[in-house]
Each structure stands twice: as C-alpha cells, then as structure tokens.
Amino acid sequence: MSIKTIGQIKKGIKSIEKTRQFEKESLVHIEKFFRFSLNVKRSAKKRIETAPAFSGDCKEKIEKGEHLADFSKIKINDNFLLDKFHKICEIRAEINAKEMEEIQKMKKAIDNEKIDFSKIQQNLARGKIRYFDTLSKKIGVGKELLHSIALAVYKPIFELTVEEKKDLIEDYVWEKGSCPMCGTNPGMAKLEKEVGRRLLWCPLCSSEWVYRRMKCPFCENDEQKSLRFFYVDDDSFYRVDVCETCKGYVKTIDERKRGKEEKTIFEIEDIKTFYLDDIALKEGYKKI
Numbered sequence: 229m230s231i232k233t234i235g236q237i238k239k240g241i242k243s244i245e246k247t248r249q250f251e252k253e254s255l256v257h258i259e260k261f262f263r264f265s266l267n268v269k270r271s272a273k274k275r276i277e278t279a280p281a282f283s284g285d286c287k288e289k290i291e292k293g294e295h296l297a298d299f300s301k302i303k304i305n306d307n308f309l310l311d312k313f314h315k316i317c318e319i320r321a322e323i324n325a326k327e328m329e330e331i332q333k334m335k336k337a338i339d340n341e342k343i344d345f346s347k348i349q350q351n352l353a354r355g356k357i358r359y360f361d362t363l364s365k366k367i368g369v370g371k372e373l374l375h376s377i378a379l380a381v382y383k384p385i386f387e388l389t390v391e392e393k394k395d396l397i398e399d400y401v402w403e404k405g406s407c408p409m410c411g412t413n414p415g416m417a418k419l420e421k422e423v424g425r426r427l428l429w430c431p432l433c434s435s436e437w438v439y440r441r442m443k444c445p446f447c448e449n450d451e452q453k454s455l456r457f458f459y460v461d462d463d464s465f466y467r468v469d470v471c472e473t474c475k476g477y478v479k480t481i482d483e484r485k486r487g488k489e490e491k492t493i494f495e496i497e498d499i500k501t502f503y504l505d506d507i508a509l510k511e512g513y514k515k516i
C-alpha cells in the first residue's frame with residue numbers, strides 16, 4: 229500500500245529518523261516531498277481520467293501475461309500539471325539552493341511551453357529514460373533533476389490510476405518479474421506474515437503482486453544454487469535477495485520477523501534501507 233494519510237507520513241518520518249542515516253534538514257525535505265505526493269494524489273482525483281489507461285479485457289490480458297495499464301493514455305488537465313510542476317520546483321529550490329539556477333531555467337521552460345507534458349508522461353510511462361537526456365540538453369537542466377521532478381508529479385497519478393484495478397492482481401501469481409500493471413521492474417519485496425508469500429513492489433505505480441519465492445524477478449532464473457540472500461544484522465527483518473546469474477538484487481522485508489502489527493509502506497521502507505543499497509552495490513550487485 230502507498231501513503232494515504234498525513235499521519236502515515238509523520239510516523240514514517242519518525243521511523244526514517246531512527247535509522248540515523250539523515251540530518252534533520254534532510255528529514256524535513258523528505259517530509260515535504262511526501263506531503264507533495266499526497267497532495268497531488270488527493271487533488272488529482274477530479275482532474276484526471278484514468279479509464280483510457282486500460283483497454284481491452286483486463287482478465288484476459290493478465291492470463292496472457294500482458295501488463296494492464298498504459299499510463300501514457302491517462303487524461304490529465306493541463307492547468308493541473310502546470311500548477312504541480314511549479315509547486316515541486318519551488319520545493320526543490322527550497323531544498324537545495326545550489327539547484328536554484330537550474331530550477332529557474334526549468335520554470336522558464338515550463339512557462340515558455342518548451343516542456344511537452346504529454347511527452348514527459350509518455351516516456352515516463354514507458355520507462356524511456358533516454359528522453360530526459362534529450363530534453364535536458366534542450367532546456368539546460370540536469371537530467372537527474374528533470375527526471376525526479378517529472379516523477380514527483382506523475383508517480384502519484386500513476387498510483388491513483390492502478391488503485392481501482394488492484395483487486396485484479398491481488399492474489400494472482402504473476403509469472404513475470406515486472407509489474408503486472410505497468411511493466412516496471414520491482415523496487416523491493418516483502419515476505420508476508422504467516423505463510424510467507426512473496427510480494428514484489430513497483431516503484432513507479434506502487435502495485436504489489438505475488439511472485440514465486442525462489443525465482444529471480446529480473447532474469448527469471450529459478451536455480452536454487454544461484455539464488456541466495458544475506459542479512460546485515462542477524463536480528464533484522466531486512467534482507468537482500470540476490471541472483472548470481474544476473475547480479476540483480478531486491479531489498480526484502482521479512483514480515484514474519486517483524487514483531488509489531490506494522491503495515492509495510494514501501495516508499496518509507498525504501499528510504500529506511502538506503503544503507504542496504506550501498507552494501508549490495510559494493511558487493512557487486514546492481515539495480516536492474
């Protein structure tokens with residue numbers, strides 16, 4: 229599940245703080261960012277049309293292994309986008325004064341209609357990151373900044389879009405490692421309490437889907453000897469599942485080891501476990 233209330237954000241920030249990976253100032257920024265996402269999601273409800281993202285018979289598509297949504301088809305009010313792009317630019321400028329110059333360029337490009345929202349939406353939806361290279365050169369704004377601003381605006385919209393269809397994939401054992409809604413590779417995983425079903429999480433639309441325990445979601449390798457996992461602390465409920473064939477890794481939350489009845493919110497858990505990304509990368513594994 230994704231963030232739905234301010235209360236979840238506050239609780240999440242406290243738990244991020246406990247990991248001692250961030251300065252106070254960074255925590256304030258993370259909170260602002262989460263609040264922005266929630267605001268986009270809440271205010272988008274009446275300003276977007278999600279139905280065009282789903283064409284054809286969804287059940288049939290799932291059975292054929294085709295992903296269900298095409299986010300490039302969501303209809304979004306232009307003024308709404310304009311407002312949200314400006315807002316996230318203001319937040320970014322507050323966060324990092326060094327980015328101020330670039331942010332000004334970004335705002336200018338938005339106002340001068342040098343940024344085509346529909347193209348941004350289309351390329352984000354299809355995972356075509358190279359587009360941001362081209363646009364970056366055109367408007368003189370760094371690729372990473374551009375991509376993260378676009379993602380901040382569109383991710384909550386994509387999350388909202390899949391929410392009404394999530395029942396379709398809830399208990400379905402999807403044979404592919406990529407998201408059944410949008411085709412993105414998983415960002416994290418969890419092993420559920422009790423039976424320990426493995427669920428993968430999509431970092432683009434926040435869908436969660438059931439996937440086999442002993443299978444790599446990136447290369448679909450299911451040979452047990454090349455799949456393993458490691459813990460950093462023995463008593464931790466975080467572990468890293470790795471595949472020796474493709475060198476991919478997935479940070480995993482083992483809910484069976486978690487004492488409290490705490491619900492997993494992956495957006496928060498992902499930040500809490502940045503240190504695991506560092507370790508996995510140092511060990512020679514990669515984000516796929």
Ligand SMILES: [Zn+2]
Pocket residue numbers: 407408409410411412430431432433434435
């Ligand atoms: Zn997805």
Ligand SMILES: [Zn+2]
Pocket residue numbers: 444445446447448449471472473474475476
């Ligand atoms: Zn693999």
